Amino acid sequence: MAAKLERYRATLRLDESLQPIAGDAVQLGELVRQLLRNAAAASPEGTEIVIETSLGETVSLVIRDSGRGIPEGERDRIFDPFFPGNPGGPGPGIGLAVSLAIARTHGGDLVILETGEHGTAFRLTLPRPPAGKESSA
DSSP states (O other): OOOOOGSSSEEEEEETTTTOSSSSSHHHHHHHHHHHHHHHHHHHHTTTEEEEEEEEEEEEEEEEOSSSOOOOGGTTTTTTOOOOSSSTOOOOOHHHHHHHHHHHHHTOEEEEEEEEEEEEEEEEEEOOOOTHHHOOO
């Protein structure tokens, strides 16, 4: 059964200087939903999921969970298609592979920022929009 996001506390740390980005809103929305589903599946109920944004050379979104972390032997394979990062989970193990493809299609990247016994953080980076350009996202 899929994790229900309403069973977790969300902490938002949003950079107020963020500007709209260019991209496919449906694809980027699916990428963010996948990261949130994974964070919820990895975290004990009632714990915190942190969502952070920042603006630097790129637009950055970080999602941190409170789970058990990603075992060292799985870290190199976590973005492989059909890799069951959550054995017995609801999906076929393609969520992070698809998410990485979406990020790269948009000129960005998706990486494991950190992982350990107190949780994992994934960072999505996307290009800053050129000055004066409107977003399609």
